[in-house]
Amino acid sequence: MNTTKAKLTAMMDENDTPPTNSTPISADSSIEEQPQVSTKPEQDEAIISDSNLEQSNSSDTLSEGKVQGNTDLISYKDALPNILPILPVANRPFFPHQIIPLVVEIATWDKTIKMVAESAHKLVGLVLIHNDNLEQAQPDNFYLMGTACRVHRINQVAEDKLQIVVEGLQRFRIEEWVSSQPPLVIRANYYPETRYKDLDELKPYVLAIINTIKELLPLNPLYNEELKVFLQRFSPEEPSPLADFAASLTTATKTELQDILETVHILKRIEKVLLLLNKELQQAKAQVEIRNQVEENMEHHQREFFLREQLKAIQQELGLEKDDRTAEIDKFKQRLEQLTVPEAVQKRIDDEIAKMSVLEVGSAEYGVTRNYLDWLTLLPWGKFSADKLDIKLARTVLDQDHEGLTDVKDRIMEFLAVGKLKGSISGTILLLVGPPGVGKTSIGRSIANAVGRTFYRFSVGGIHDEAEIKGHRRTYIGAMPGKFVQAMKEVEYANPVIMLDEVDKIGASYHGDPASALLEVLDPEQNVDFLDHYLDVRFDLSKVLFIGTANQLDTIPAPLLDRMEVIKLSGYLASEKLQIAKKHLLKRQITRSGLQPEQIIIPDETLAILIESYAREAGVRNLEKQIGSITRKSALQFLEGTSTPITITPDKLSTYLGKPIFETEKAIRGMGVVTGLAWTPMGGVTLSVEATCIHNYARGFKLTGQLGDVMKESAEIAYSYVVSQGEALGVNKNFFENAFIHLHVPAGATPKDGPSAGITMASALLSLAKGQTVNQELAMTGELTLTGQVLPIGGIREKVIAARRIKINNLILPEANQRDFDELPDYVREGINAYFVKEYSEVAKLLW
Ligand SMILES: Nc1ncnc2c1ncn2[C@@H]1O[C@H](COP(=O)(O)OP(=O)(O)OP(=O)(O)O)[C@@H](O)[C@H]1O
Numbered sequence: 039m040n041t042t043k044a045k046l047t048a049m050m051d052e053n054d055t056p057p058t059n060s061t062p063i064s065a066d067s068s069i070e071e072q073p074q075v076s077t078k079p080e081q082d083e084a085i086i087s088d089s090n091l092e093q094s095n096s097s098d099t100l101s102e103g104k105v106q107g108n109t110d111l112i113s114y115k116d117a118l119p120n121i122l123p124i125l126p127v128a129n130r131p132f133f134p135h136q137i138i139p140l141v142v143e144i145a146t147w148d149k150t151i152k153m154v155a156e157s158a159h160k161l162v163g164l165v166l167i168h169n170d171n172l173e174q175a176q177p178d179n180f181y182l183m184g185t186a187c188r189v190h191r192i193n194q195v196a197e198d199k200l201q202i203v204v205e206g207l208q209r210f211r212i213e214e215w216v217s218s219q220p221p222l223v224i225r226a227n228y229y230p231e232t233r234y235k236d237l238d239e240l241k242p243y244v245l246a247i248i249n250t251i252k253e254l255l256p257l258n259p260l261y262n263e264e265l266k267v268f269l270q271r272f273s274p275e276e277p278s279p280l281a282d283f284a285a286s287l288t289t290a291t292k293t294e295l296q297d298i299l300e301t302v303h304i305l306k307r308i309e310k311v312l313l314l315l316n317k318e319l320q321q322a323k324a325q326v327e328i329r330n331q332v333e334e335n336m337e338h339h340q341r342e343f344f345l346r347e348q349l350k351a352i353q354q355e356l357g358l359e360k361d362d363r364t365a366e367i368d369k370f371k372q373r374l375e376q377l378t379v380p381e382a383v384q385k386r387i388d389d390e391i392a393k394m395s396v397l398e399v400g401s402a403e404y405g406v407t408r409n410y411l412d413w414l415t416l417l418p419w420g421k422f423s424a425d426k427l428d429i430k431l432a433r434t435v436l437d438q439d440h441e442g443l444t445d446v447k448d449r450i451m452e453f454l455a456v457g458k459l460k461g462s463i464s465g466t467i468l469l470l471v472g473p474p475g476v477g478k479t480s481i482g483r484s485i486a487n488a489v490g491r492t493f494y495r496f497s498v499g500g501i502h503d504e505a506e507i508k509g510h511r512r513t514y515i516g517a518m519p520g521k522f523v524q525a526m527k528e529v530e531y532a533n534p535v536i537m538l539d540e541v542d543k544i545g546a547s548y549h550g551d552p553a554s555a556l557l558e559v560l561d562p563e564q565n566v567d568f569l570d571h572y573l574d575v576r577f578d579l580s581k582v583l584f585i586g587t588a589n590q591l592d593t594i595p596a597p598l599l600d601r602m603e604v605i606k607l608s609g610y611l612a613s614e615k616l617q618i619a620k621k622h623l624l625k626r627q628i629t630r631s632g633l634q635p636e637q638i639i640i641p642d643e644t645l646a647i648l649i650e651s652y653a654r655e656a657g658v659r660n661l662e663k664q665i666g667s668i669t670r671k672s673a674l675q676f677l678e679g680t681s682t683p684i685t686i687t688p689d690k691l692s693t694y695l696g697k698p699i700f701e702t703e704k705a706i707r708g709m710g711v712v713t714g715l716a717w718t719p720m721g722g723v724t725l726s727v728e729a730t731c732i733h734n735y736a737r738g739f740k741l742t743g744q745l746g747d748v749m750k751e752s753a754e755i756a757y758s759y760v761v762s763q764g765e766a767l768g769v770n771k772n773f774f775e776n777a778f779i780h781l782h783v784p785a786g787a788t789p790k791d792g793p794s795a796g797i798t799m800a801s802a803l804l805s806l807a808k809g810q811t812v813n814q815e816l817a818m819t820g821e822l823t824l825t826g827q828v829l830p831i832g833g834i835r836e837k838v839i840a841a842r843r844i845k846i847n848n849l850i851l852p853e854a855n856q857r858d859f860d861e862l863p864d865y866v867r868e869g870i871n872a873y874f875v876k877e878y879s880e881v882a883k884l885l886w
Pocket residue numbers: 439440441442443472473474475476477478479480481587618622623657658659662
């Protein structure tokens with residue numbers, strides 16, 4: 039033995055105790071790093087020869103190993119020494135049939151290995167310990183039964199480790215401790231291996247073991263190797279090694295295995311081993327089943343994956359659809375190529391695409407993400423149409439589309455001119471105010487045409503929920519962006535003309551305040567960074583030209599109105615309507631009915647009567663409808679056989695349109711009746727204020743006609759004024775003493791309000807009190823104060839037009855409104871005698 043090795047002592051590495059690396063389940067790993075052991079130790083490497091074994095004390099052997107009955111006992115040939123050095127093994131006992139490489143710690147076991155190496159028999163006992171701590175291998179820690187082994191080879195495998203190859207020979211019991219400190223030495227009592235020849239009793243058991251091992255073989259391929267090694271050394275009919283071998287194959291616990299080692303009685307041992315083997319078989323089968331299931335699942339997934347990949351490849355090859363997700367994502371990416379997306383938005387899009395690539399197709403969240411990406415990529419980020427800003431062209435477009443409206447067109451041209459100088463027409467919010475059908479929408483459309491922008495129109499009237507403007511958060515089911523983002527998607531450019539209809543009818547409710555949300559959208563300070571709740575990224579609305587329309591200003595929230603540039607359209611005179619009808623409406627309706635212009639003639643005279651009797655409102659929408667009825671009916675006549683052009687003379691109007699809707703409007707005349715002028719969102723109207731004395735028993739004053747608070751107060755002021763100033767105005771001193779007066783403003787079903795009928799009501803009372811009918815063809819408007827001052831009122835243009843309609847040419851107007859009147863176009867003022875008054879006394883003089 040060389041010096042190094044002589045110095046070495048051996049111990050069992052704590053990881054080395056399981057039988058071989060073929061053990062089905064082993065808690066240790068280092069064993070697998072051990073070299074494979076050949077069944078026959080190689081002589082040239084052997085350090086210890088197996089010759090010259092000492093004779094054992096055969097008288098010490100126990101008879102437990104003998105099977106009772108007609109057993110032909112053959113003792114194991116080797117005689118073994120009484121005094122034996124031992125090494126501890128952890129985790130599993132070592133069985134007599136096994137050959138195994140063990141690694142031992144030099145520091146602890148060098149003396150033991152030296153002792154073995156220097157002995158003639160080269161034997162060592164391997165004994166299982168209770169606590170598996172090889173460093174604390176004290177006598178009381180050892181089980182009592184172990185296996186005597188021959189050491190075949192010793193190799194140094196590391197600085198501090200030796201490997202020894204051992205072959206199990208015989209069971210022994212520790213009889214006595216000779217040395218309880220390393221090297222540990224005991225006196226052994228052996229249980230020699232016995233051959234049980236022709237023992238019929240054992241045969242079925244042996245067969246049972248063999249069959250169970252056979253069953254185990256296909257379940258765990260590692261058993262094959264073990265079995266091969268075993269069969270090279272033993273006949274399968276030798277029950278004792280077979281039982282030990284079978285036990286060593288199992289994954290039974292340490293104590294179960296030690297129990298097998300300690301059961302010397304062969305039949306009992308075989309029974310115990312069979313139990314362990316069966317348990318092992320069940321476990322192995324269960325494991326195989328689980329493995330099969332897992333494999334099956336994996337195969338299923340793999341197959342699916344494989345097929346999907348193949349399908350994708352084929353589709354791509356054929357240029358067919360890609361899978362939905364890839365196709366969608368590609369679509370989004372393609373859209374982005376045309377756009378200039380802000381960085382923050384691009385980041386959001388990237389994040390969402392990444393999310394979409396991992397979500398399960400068909401899951402709710404996938405749908406939400408896809409919709410969101412759809413919106414994000416459909417908006418016209420950085421996409422603008424070029425403004426024309428050609429002033430001449432704009433004028434031409436406006437003139438082509440609209441008759442009259444000179445002042446409105448002028449305002450718009452001014453606006454465009456400023457835009458041209460500034461280089462941008464955005465930032466201003468126009469508001470077109472006027473009665474229905476006067477051309478607000480069509481003016482807006484013409485502006486868009488003139489500057490070459492896309493036009494989008496929607497009504498904000500009746501919006502009660504802020505979310506309609508700013509969108510719902512994506513967490514809502516069915517969430518949508520607000521109207522403005524929807525509009526942007528629709529128009530495909532980030533600088534359209536957006537027309538907001540019915541700004542005066544925007545509502546407020548418990549769902550937030552739509553008016554302030556609208557303000558946020560319109561305000562140039564805020565709309566650069568407009569944040570829609572759904573979109574959740576900012577969109578620049580500052581390049582949009584917003585045009586609002588409304589019938590009146592009163593109901594528009596002040597902060598909103600403040601930011602708007604108001605352009606008023608005040609309804610048309612009959613003469614204007616005639617021109618509009620001739621130049622625009624008639625042509626349009628003839629084309630729509632499929633007629634040729636020469637097939638139908640509607641003379642001016644007929645149009646004038648049509649306007650007077652069927653379409654008297656401020657706008658021209660109803661006029662257009664009536665013309666449409668005539669052209670459609672004419673078209674039918676052509677289809678029914680008429681071949682000559684149809685001329686619609688005035689007398690034929692009732693055949694086409696039925697009875698006239700309006701009787702010729704005349705001012706009602708009489709004592710206590712005075713014609714007033716009023717403004718309504720539908721245009722100007724005339725109204726006759728009536729006063730009468732119900733009785734003379736008691737003084738009193740009564741009002742009817744659906745009057746609002748302001749108008750009621752205005753009536754009371756008129757009454758107080760006339761009563762208090764009665765004498766000065768020429769009223770009989772006692773007239774009001776006992777008179778119960780009733781003042782009524784027709785039409786009784788129409789709600790009215792405002793102070794502008796003050797002088798009219800006072801005049802009605804005065805007429806009644808004086809018993810004098812007022813001058814014919816006189817109409818008036820003006821607010822009255824208690825001291826008789828006449829204050830200015832609004833809607834002069836509408837009121838003048840209304841007066842003209844009923845052919846009243848003498849008007850009494852507040853002096854403060856003279857400028858408004860003077861600014862009216864000549865054709866509106868034509869033939870009107872306006873009397874401007876400052877005090878009621880002046881009115882009184884004009885009445886008779
Ligand atoms: N001055 C005009 N010249 C030519 N056509 C006109 C003129 N004014 C109105 N029209 C025509 O009358 C019809 C009604 O006009 P439009 O729809 O613009 O009215 P509106 O003021 O927007 O009404 P509403 O307030 O009800 O929406 C349209 O067909 C329009 O072209």
